[in-house]
């Protein structure tokens with residue numbers, strides 16, 4: 840019967856058993872935590888993507904600098920107000936006034952106006968400049984690709 844000499848660096852029996860078991864358990868749980876974290880983040884990211892949808896709204900040339908227009912969101916019973924407060928800067932707002940839900944339907948200077956009761960909103964931020972509305976207009980994410988304006992809306 841012959842015995843092989845093993846290299847001490849690769850000879851696991853040279854390590855104390857308790858230490859080996861502790862390390863591998865720790866490594867196992869660390870790996871498990873990292874994997875669980877990755878899965879959690881991935882699933883959060885994919886549910887956020889699944890919960891949002893991007894809609895093609897109009898061409899950039901349809902919105903004058905310092906102006907805006909409202910559009911029906913394709914396939915949804917919603918209106919979006921697109922403005923261009925500065926050259927190449929586009930904003931999108933829910934067209935419903937935050938006072939009582941009438942349509943914000945007029946632009947005067949840099950203001951969006953709800954003619955129902957006279958509320959005034961900033962065309963760049965949607966912030967209230969004059970009541971009776973107290974809350975800013977809800978905003979949507981706008982992107983421009985190949986001279987087309989897109990809006991991303993959460994489902």
Ligand code: FES
Nearest residue numbers: 936938939953956
């Ligand atoms: S609904 Fe717009 S000001 Fe009242």
